[in-house]
Amino acid sequence: MTTLSKTMLKIGDVLNNKWVILDFIDKGGMGEVYRAHQTNLNRDVAIKVVSREWLESFDEGSGEAETMAQRFRREVQAMAQISHPNVLQVFDYDAIIVKRGDQDISIEYFAMEYIPGGSLWVTMSEEGFYPDEAAVYKWIRLYFMPVLAGVKALHDNGIVHRDLKPENIFMDQDAPKIADFGLVRSCSLKPVTQSIDVKGSPPYMSPEHYFDFKRADQRADIYSLGKILFEAVDGKIKPVTIPFRTAKLAEAETPFFQELDQIIQTATAESRDERTKSVQELIDQLERVIHASEMRNKAEKSPRPHAASQLLRSEWMWGGLFVVAMSILLITVWHFTSDHGFDLLKSNISTGSSQEKLQAKPDNVTVTKTPDTGNVSFASEHIGKNHIINGGEFTVPAISSEIKEQTVQVTPFYMDEFFVTNQQFVDFLNHNLSQIIIESGAVKGGGANWFLLGEVRAGYEPIVYRNNEFHVNDPSHASNPVLRVTGYGASAFANYYGRRLPTEMEMLYVIFKGADSTKMNNELSEIVRGDPSERNLSADIRAASQSSIFLLSAASFSPNLLGIKGLNHDIGEWIYREQAYAATDPSKTNRYAVVGGVEGEAKNNSSLPSIVNRFPWEGFEEIGFRTVKSTAASNSAR
Numbered sequence: 001m002t003t004l005s006k007t008m009l010k011i012g013d014v015l016n017n018k019w020v021i022l023d024f025i026d027k028g029g030m031g032e033v034y035r036a037h038q039t040n041l042n043r044d045v046a047i048k049v050v051s052r053e054w055l056e057s058f059d060e061g062s063g064e065a066e067t068m069a070q071r072f073r074r075e076v077q078a079m080a081q082i083s084h085p086n087v088l089q090v091f092d093y094d095a096i097i098v099k100r101g102d103q104d105i106s107i108e109y110f111a112m113e114y115i116p117g118g119s120l121w122v123t124m125s126e127e128g129f130y131p132d133e134a135a136v137y138k139w140i141r142l143y144f145m146p147v148l149a150g151v152k153a154l155h156d157n158g159i160v161h162r163d164l165k166p167e168n169i170f171m172d173q174d175a176p177k178i179a180d181f182g183l184v185r186s187c188s189l190k191p192v193t194q195s196i197d198v199k200g201s202p203p204y205m206s207p208e209h210y211f212d213f214k215r216a217d218q219r220a221d222i223y224s225l226g227k228i229l230f231e232a233v234d235g236k237i238k239p240v241t242i243p244f245r246t247a248k249l250a251e252a253e254t255p256f257f258q259e260l261d262q263i264i265q266t267a268t269a270e271s272r273d274e275r276t277k278s279v280q281e282l283i284d285q286l287e288r289v290i291h292a293s294e295m296r297n298k299a300e301k302s303p304r305p306h307a308a309s310q311l312l313r314s315e316w317m318w319g320g321l322f323v324v325a326m327s328i329l330l331i332t333v334w335h336f337t338s339d340h341g342f343d344l345l346k347s348n349i350s351t352g353s354s355q356e357k358l359q360a361k362p363d364n365v366t367v368t369k370t371p372d373t374g375n376v377s378f379a380s381e382h383i384g385k386n387h388i389i390n391g392g393e394f395t396v397p398a399i400s401s402e403i404k405e406q407t408v409q410v411t412p413f414y415m416d417e418f419f420v421t422n423q424q425f426v427d428f429l430n431h432n433l434s435q436i437i438i439e440s441g442a443v444k445g446g447g448a449n450w451f452l453l454g455e456v457r458a459g460y461e462p463i464v465y466r467n468n469e470f471h472v473n474d475p476s477h478a479s480n481p482v483l484r485v486t487g488y489g490a491s492a493f494a495n496y497y498g499r500r501l502p503t504e505m506e507m508l509y510v511i512f513k514g515a516d517s518t519k520m521n522n523e524l525s526e527i528v529r530g531d532p533s534e535r536n537l538s539a540d541i542r543a544a545s546q547s548s549i550f551l552l553s554a555a556s557f558s559p560n561l562l563g564i565k566g567l568n569h570d571i572g573e574w575i576y577r578e579q580a581y582a583a584t585d586p587s588k589t590n591r592y593a594v595v596g597g598v599e600g601e602a603k604n605n606s607s608l609p610s611i612v613n614r615f616p617w618e619g620f621e622e623i624g625f626r627t628v629k630s631t632a633a634s635n636s637a638r
Contacts, residue, residue, distance in 0.1 A: 008032050008049050008098060008107060015096050019047055019111060035114055038091075045091060049109040076110050082157055085458035086150030088170065088179040089113045113177065120147070120169040120176055120228070128235035130249070133256050133297075137290055139232055143176055145283065146459035150178045151225065152279040155218045162216055164224035165204045166231070175458035202243040203227060207270050210244055219272040222282060226267025233260065246270055256293035263289065385417040387563045388631070394509045397608065410509045415502065416626040418565040419481035419554040419573075420493060422462045422472050425451070428493050429470040438465060443489075450489030452619040460551065479553040481571055481624040487592035487616030490574040490625040499627040501576040504611055506628060507595050511568050511608060514560030568609055572597020574625040575611070592616040594623055 013021040015036070023035040025046065036047045073093065080090040092111040097104045123143045129135040147169055154161055161178065168180040202210065206223035209216040230247040231237055247268040252261040263285050269275040276282050391410035429436065435446050443451040443465075455461045462480060464473045472478045485493075487501075494500050502510075557566035567573075577591045596609040597620075614620075 009034055009047075015047070015109065016094055019045070021047070036111070038111070044114045045111045046114040047109055047111050049107050073108070078157060078159055082153055082159075084150055084153040085455060086146045086176055086178060087153055088115070088177045112179075113172075115170040115172050115177055115179070117171045117173065119171060120166040122171055123176075124166065124232050124236075126236055128231070128233050130233050130235075130251060130257065131253065133254065133293060136233060136256075136260070137294070140229075140286055140290065142174065142459075144229060144232070145286070147176050147178065147228075148225065148279050148283050148286075149459065150176070151221055152283070154178070155221070155279055160216065160218055161221050161224075162209065163201065163204075164221055164228065165201050166228060167201075172458075203237045203241065205243065206272065206275075207244040208272055217272075218278070219275045222276050222279065223268050223272075225279070225282065226264050226276070230264045230268065233257070233264075244270065255296065256289065259289040259292070386414040386629070387417055389413050389415050389506070389510060389562060391509065394505070394512065396505070396508055396512075408505050410505055412631045413502075413506060414629045414631065415506070415510060415564055416628070417555070417559070417563060418557060419571065419624045419626050420485075420490075421479050421554045422482045423478035425482040425485065425489075425493060426463055426470045426472055428496055432492075432496070433469070443470075445489070445492055448488040448492075449486045449617040449619065450492055451486065452484040454484070456483050456621045477551070479555060480551060481554045481566070483571070483621055483624050484619040485574070485623070485625060486619045487574050487614065489619070491576070491616070493625075494627040497627065499629045501574055501625065502628045503578050504575050504593065504595065505578070507567075507573070507575050508608055510560070510562055510564055511596075514562040514564055514567065568596050570597065570622065572609075572612075572620070572623045574614075574623060577611075577613075590615055594620070597622050 007024055007027070009015075009021050009024075009032070011021055011023065015021070018038055018040050019036040020039060021034050021036050022044070025033040025035055027033070031048045031050055034047045034049070036045050037043070038045050076090060076093045079087075080093070083089070090110055090112045094109060096107050096109065098107050099105075120143065123139060125135075129139060151161065151164065163180055164178070168178070170177045170179050204224040204227045206216065206220040209220045209223075227237070227247055230249070234247075234249050245268075247264050249257060249261040249264065252258045263276075263282070266274070267276045267282060276285070389410075389412060391412045393407060394410050395405070395407045397405050429443065429451070432445055436450075437444050438453070441453045442449050443453060451463070453461075453463065453465060460477070461473050462477045462482070464471055490501055555565065557569065559565045560567055572594045573596060575593055575595050577593050590613065592615065593611050593613045595611050614623075
């Protein structure tokens with residue numbers, strides 16, 4: 001067994017029969033951190049213990065050690081209650097007895113997430129991002145906003161970090177996680193070293209934190225956040241920089257940087273009474289200044305013709321407009337009188353096919369009404385572009401115990417080219433507000449779960465509810481595939497627009513007949529399916545691919561040979577089964593399932609994904625949906 005010099009624990013030590021010490025990571029003024037392996041759950045964790053310097057800093061019999069231990073326990077317990085993707089998760093808290101010479105000493109420790117990556121510094125430039133506005137936008141949105149969300153979660157739970165700095169924010173791939181949350185200390189500690197007596201890092205510490213620790217409240221954390229933002233723009237704080245002062249950009253030549261400089265100065269005001277009041281206020285300020293700057297840049301890039309030129313070309317302009325108007329009229333007449341035209345004008349739920357009627361709802365749940373289908377622009381805008389799938393005879397290979405090799409006849413139908421998007425689903429929800437209630441983050445329509453609010457991935461919460469309406473949280477995510485929709489929610493959306501979910505045979509037909517798609521689809525399929533023996537080795541690549549997939553526009557996926565985008569991808573899709581599957585569950589009539597995605601990845605190198613039965617009230621982070629509609633010919637054939 002190897003002994004680590006001057007450390008509390010040794011490699012190979014086992015704490016409470018489940019934490020095996022693997023390595024020493026770091027040592028600070030108030031604790032030592034080790035990498036350990038949790039044997040009962042087979043995972044690596046980080047273990048933080050109270051350092052012996054900390055214990056020896058108390059006068060004998062003062063009682064301060066026990067007081068500090070109690071405060072430490074309370075704070076760890078409070079942190080354990082916080083479940084936030086940008087705050088390091090605490091797993092366990094306990095105590096052990098270690099030998100020190102001839103004495104047995106009780107040591108407090110807690111176990112937390114082990115993040116092997118770098119700190120927030122890896123996302124920043126040593127020289128700062130100035131004057132690249134686009135780089136600042138990207139850094140704030142991808143990294144700083146999630147940090148702010150994590151700090152807000154701490155503050156909302158009454159916790160002040162007290163040592164925010166880039167080194168204390170770990171990067172779990174692209175997700176920042178706040179660590180080293182402030183170990184509460186007393187100003188009556190016996191001075192040993194500055195790292196103990198002054199808990200924190202002077203370049204990021206507010207004046208009141210340094211000079212009177214008891215006055216350090218949430219605004220002390222805001223000061224630290226302001227300093228981090230300053231560093232990202234201006235470059236790393238120099239050792240000669242005087243601490244505890246208001247930060248100010250060395251240069252701010254554009255309106256964006258001038259406004260950002262003012263935000264930084266307010267956040268780092270020396271007087272806490274003049275400082276930004278809350279993390280939410282800081283978030284709102286940054287969103288506002290970035291949005292304003294982007295609008296200015298768009299306006300500058302959109303040249304406006306001079307009035308004189310417009311007058312000179314007015315006759316050509318009006319002539320062109322007339323030609324365009326007549327073209328649109330002729331195309332519209334042709335579109336709605338042709339056999340393959342978009343037939344939503346002629347349809348509603350009550351006149352749909354038998355399959356469309358079957359997909360209605362759970363018992364005693366009111367079905368949403370179809371909107372006024374006379375409004376063609378409204379309907380077409382919210383269900384996306386469609387492709388006619390001609391259908392035909394199709395031999396389905398055996399892909400599960402429920403689907404054996406068989407030959408089926410698939411009748412023609414229309415299918416959405418791409419996934420239903422966040423904006424489309426938000427519009428659907430807002431058109432049905434009268435029958436919607438929200439309970440514990442679940443959006444319920446007519447008594448059935450339709451959608452689950454919350455983050456899909458760390459820092460990505462696409463749909464929010466505020467001011468009595470649903471909104472796409474970030475306009476740049478409006479065209480992303482909507483996720484966390486339940487089977488009931490997907491059916492309700494489809495029914496509202498006079499459509500339905502695809503059946504399993506329709507979905508398998510389109511996947512099979514549209515095979516040999518683009519390189520992008522093939523590469524991503526290999527990441528998901530791969531060699532089973534190598535899947536663990538590609539976990540990071542797989543997670544990164546999934547994370548980026550969810551942030552793509554639904555229309556940007558490459559099409560298969562039938563023109564349908566995103567099929568057989570990392571995002572699975574809701575389908576409606578024509579035959580209810582047998583189940584041991586009392587609910588034996590469930591007809592909802594999910595095809596594709598990570599859970600339904602293809603087996604045995606088949607080109608067809610598995611079909612996974614799912615209850616319609618469930619919602620998943622990796623499951624989206626699209627809609628279909630039977631053709632007039634297939635309806636009459638039924």
